[in-house]
Amino acid sequence: MAAQGVRASNGAAESARDREITSEQDHLDRVYDRLEEKIHEAEFLMDDAAKRGHVGTPGALAERDAQVFRAGVHLNRLNSEFEDFLFGRIDLLRGKDGVRGADGAMTSVEPADDAVADGRAEISETLHIGRLGVLDAEYSPLVIDWRAPAAAPFYRSTPLAPGRVVRRRVIRSKGRRVLGVEDDLLRPELRATLDGAELPVIGDGALMAALGQARTHSMRDIVSSIQAEQDLVIRAPAASVTEVEGGPGTGKTAVALHRAAYLLYQDRRRYAGGILIVSPTPLLVAYTEGVLPSLGEEGQVAIRAIGSLYDGVPHVTATGYDEPATARVKGSGRMTTVLRRAARGAIEQARPARAATPGGGLRVVAFGARVELDEGDLRRVKQSALGGTAPLNLLRPRARRLLLDALWTRSGGPRRHLDPELAAEARRAFDEDVSDEDAFTAFLDAWWPELTPAGVLAAMADERSLHRWARRVLRPEEVRLLHRSLAALVRGGQEAAQPAYSVHDIALLDELQAVLGVPALPRKPREADPLDQLTGLEELMPGHAAEIRRERAERLAEERREYAHVIVDEAQDLTPMQWRMIGRRGRHATWTVVGDAAQSSWPEPEEAAEARREALGSRPRRRFELTVNYRNPAEVAEIADRVLARAMPGKVPPRAVRSTGLEPRFTTAPDAPGALGATVRAEAERLLAEVDGTVGVIVAMDRRAEAAGWLAGLGERVVALGSLEAKGLEYDATLVVSPARIAGGEGAAGKPTEGTPTGLRVLYVALTRATQRLTVVCDPALDAPDEQGVPHLLRT
Numbered sequence: 001m002a003a004q005g006v007r008a009s010n011g012a013a014e015s016a017r018d019r020e021i022t023s024e025q026d027h028l029d030r031v032y033d034r035l036e037e038k039i040h041e042a043e044f045l046m047d048d049a050a051k052r053g054h055v056g057t058p059g060a061l062a063e064r065d066a067q068v069f070r071a072g073v074h075l076n077r078l079n080s081e082f083e084d085f086l087f088g089r090i091d092l093l094r095g096k097d098g099v100r101g102a103d104g105a106m107t108s109v110e111p112a113d114d115a116v117a118d119g120r121a122e123i124s125e126t127l128h129i130g131r132l133g134v135l136d137a138e139y140s141p142l143v144i145d146w147r148a149p150a151a152a153p154f155y156r157s158t159p160l161a162p163g164r165v166v167r168r169r170v171i172r173s174k175g176r177r178v179l180g181v182e183d184d185l186l187r188p189e190l191r192a193t194l195d196g197a198e199l200p201v202i203g204d205g206a207l208m209a210a211l212g213q214a215r216t217h218s219m220r221d222i223v224s225s226i227q228a229e230q231d232l233v234i235r236a237p238a239a240s241v242t243e244v245e246g247g248p249g250t251g252k253t254a255v256a257l258h259r260a261a262y263l264l265y266q267d268r269r270r271y272a273g274g275i276l277i278v279s280p281t282p283l284l285v286a287y288t289e290g291v292l293p294s295l296g297e298e299g300q301v302a303i304r305a306i307g308s309l310y311d312g313v314p315h316v317t318a319t320g321y322d323e324p325a326t327a328r329v330k331g332s333g334r335m336t337t338v339l340r341r342a343a344r345g346a347i348e349q350a351r352p353a354r355a356a357t358p359g360g361g362l363r364v365v366a367f368g369a370r371v372e373l374d375e376g377d378l379r380r381v382k383q384s385a386l387g388g389t390a391p392l393n394l395l396r397p398r399a400r401r402l403l404l405d406a407l408w409t410r411s412g413g414p415r416r417h418l419d420p421e422l423a424a425e426a427r428r429a430f431d432e433d434v435s436d437e438d439a440f441t442a443f444l445d446a447w448w449p450e451l452t453p454a455g456v457l458a459a460m461a462d463e464r465s466l467h468r469w470a471r472r473v474l475r476p477e478e479v480r481l482l483h484r485s486l487a488a489l490v491r492g493g494q495e496a497a498q499p500a501y502s503v504h505d506i507a508l509l510d511e512l513q514a515v516l517g518v519p520a521l522p523r524k525p526r527e528a529d530p531l532d533q534l535t536g537l538e539e540l541m542p543g544h545a546a547e548i549r550r551e552r553a554e555r556l557a558e559e560r561r562e563y564a565h566v567i568v569d570e571a572q573d574l575t576p577m578q579w580r581m582i583g584r585r586g587r588h589a590t591w592t593v594v595g596d597a598a599q600s601s602w603p604e605p606e607e608a609a610e611a612r613r614e615a616l617g618s619r620p621r622r623r624f625e626l627t628v629n630y631r632n633p634a635e636v637a638e639i640a641d642r643v644l645a646r647a648m649p650g651k652v653p654p655r656a657v658r659s660t661g662l663e664p665r666f667t668t669a670p671d672a673p674g675a676l677g678a679t680v681r682a683e684a685e686r687l688l689a690e691v692d693g694t695v696g697v698i699v700a701m702d703r704r705a706e707a708a709g710w711l712a713g714l715g716e717r718v719v720a721l722g723s724l725e726a727k728g729l730e731y732d733a734t735l736v737v738s739p740a741r742i743a744g745g746e747g748a749a750g751k752p753t754e755g756t757p758t759g760l761r762v763l764y765v766a767l768t769r770a771t772q773r774l775t776v777v778c779d780p781a782l783d784a785p786d787e788q789g790v791p792h793l794l795r796t
């Protein structure tokens with residue numbers, strides 16, 4: 001049953017606003033009535049289907065199941081407490097050609113020439129926009145899906161280019177109740193009429209209301225307030241590479257997520273389960289994970305942190321970060337050569353234990369006679385096997401064949417049989433005889449072992465081998481850094497169940513997997529997908545359906561190594577090795593790549609750009625720029641822009657749309673042991689009292705554990721995080737601890753540090769996380785604050 005609408009109490013005094021709310025409530029009631037009808041239909045179908053069992057043609061059954069499924073999805077959406085199932089409306093002039101599209105709306109973008117006469121316009125079409133499309137019994141649109149072409153003018157129209165839109169309305173509702181409306185008049189010069197009466201225009205600032213809301217630890221969708229420049233990206237054609245640049249807070253992540261939902265809507269068959277979104281950190285994955293389900297796309301898209309992309313066996317995930325200098329070595333494209341040499345070297349070095357192979361050779365018995373290959377023979381056979389082009393593990397059958405060839409030759413076999421048929425028969429018997437020998441199999445396993453990426457990486461912890469494999473590719477000090485890190489990894493792995501891989505190690509493991517090859521597993525018969533059989537009503541049992549969806553998402557992630565569309569968030573941070581890793585997952589994909597060079601924490605932009613070009617291939621590019629900062633108030637953006645000017649002189653920052661009147665606060669910890677922690681704690685408490693939502697305390701990466709200690713017991717609204725972990729996230733208030741320490745670098749004699757170029761960009765990220773308030777705490781020993789407490793790096 002439909003919920004009771006908001007009804008104004010005394011007709012005469014009803015304000016224009018109340019009247020409009022009532023009218024929207026009526027519409028929403030109709031939508032819910034219609035959906036309930038659909039649910040009854042679905043229930044009937046289910047019932048009918050159950051009675052009839054599986055009678056009917058496969059096509060008819062599939063169609064029925066699809067219908068039931070769609071109805072179930074609708075109801076499920078409705079029952080989830082959405083703030084706004086229906087969130088928008090546009091009132092339109094008559095279109096030029098009068099043609100209607102599949103969604104029942106007129107397709108024409110431009111108004112008919114005579115749609116406006118004498119400054120008066122008649123509204124000929126009103127469309128409501130929502131999360132899903134709903135048709136009435138006559139197939140007229142009650143709600144247009146936000147992704148449908150007919151909804152585009154809701155987002156795109158501006159007073160400069162209004163198209164057919166006269167009035168755009170944002171409807172705020174919770175569940176089945178309309179709470180308010182906000183209008184924009186896009187053709188203020190017109191006296192427009194609706195049903196003969198003047199068009200009412202209510203309120204302002206739906207966008208501002210959305211931006212000012214308190215933040216939680218989950219991102220919200222922006223479906224009701226997507227801006228025109230963002231909509232262009234979301235709906236860009238998929239058949240190429242869509243590249244989006246934009247400063248902090250311009251909605252790149254939000255746009256990327258909405259684009260995934262849009263692509264699924266456009267071509268579900270192609271994209272379902274085949275979209276990969278790569279995120280820089282697990283924190284950002286957790287933060288953004290709820291957006292696609294709220295857009296109705298649960299379990300259809302894999303959102304994975306760059307440190308969790310490796311799907312090898314065993315599956316490992318990054319748990320740590322490297323020092324910047326080590327990261328620089330591991331991320332460099334030069335590692336490709338080092339890894340190839342290491343994998344090859346591991347095969348070259350592999351040999352059975354001395355005791356098993358007298359003199360380092362191979363001895364087998366064939367047809368009752370001893371046949372031997374000495375160390376030199378074996379080396380030659382191996383080199384010849386290594387001449388193959390397949391990945392190393394897949395060369396093993398070739399190595400085995402060449403080994404048997406060599407043994408056969410040594411046995412004198414080829415000389416004994418002149419008749420080719422007899423020779424072939426004798427050779428087959430010889431091979432069988434030798435292969436049956438346990439000693440031969442054991443030898444092969446040790447001489448050409450099946451290598452694992454983890455095993456090769458561990459072999460690289462041997463200093464002498466690593467020097468050899470890295471010769472003329474890495475500088476000696478780079479080899480030292482790499483060795484130190486890998487040796488620590490191996491040591492740690494001996495104590496724990498698994499080595500603590502860093503984000504950069506993951507790309508190395510993935511590269512090694514490509515070098516080694518994954519042995520072909522016998523194909524498992526594909527199990528029936530429970531979601532394929534899921535009908536609408538099962539979908540309504542939230543626990544069960546969610547579980548099935550989760551399982552399905554996990555299975556898809558496992559099965560799939562390549563995707564139809566790859567979306568890369570924070571692309572500016574990817575190292576060449578990471579680009580190679582992602583590139584392997586999208587060799588035949590179309591791409592959306594979003595990023596901001598000013599926030600890059602990778603010091604070698606040229607090399608990364610080259611790797612990016614290679615990963616994206618020669619597909620045509622479409623470039624977009626986002627220019628408006630929706631996150632930071634102007635007061636916070638102004639401070640961050642000072643750092644941007646140091647990090648990238650001349651770079652134009654995005655324009656902040658809001659102002660709160662709250663100036664950032666600067667404070668300096670007393671110069672005493674333990675004082676920094678106490679100051680940070682006190683300032684965090686202060687911020688917690690000032691904002692309703694979250695507080696992020698951002699420190700240099702090497703201070704994360706310490707900072708968590710400072711904040712112990714302050715509750716869940718406050719979190720401590722390292723500067724690199726802050727990527728993409730936002731908080732109501734942020735507290736940035738010691739800008740100088742985050743920006744890194746050494747000050748020249750007695751002078752404060754100017755930061756490193758990379759460090760300054762990381763500091764820029766830290767300073768652009770706040771949606772309301774920013775506090776900066778200076779370390780007196782590093783930050784050189786002036787008398788207002790403003791640290792050296794944040795002064796103009």
Ligand SMILES: Nc1ncnc2c1ncn2[C@@H]1O[C@H](COP(=O)(O)OP(=O)(O)OP(=O)(O)O)[C@@H](O)[C@H]1O
Pocket residue numbers: 207210211220221222225226227230246247248249250251252253254255596599630631727728729730768
């Ligand atoms: N059109 C919009 N309507 C409402 N909120 C928006 C809109 N666009 C962006 N936002 C909000 O602005 C904030 C910043 O968006 P987002 O995180 O996507 O930006 P970003 O460009 O990825 O930032 P960064 O580069 O700093 O990670 C988010 O809270 C997002 O919901």
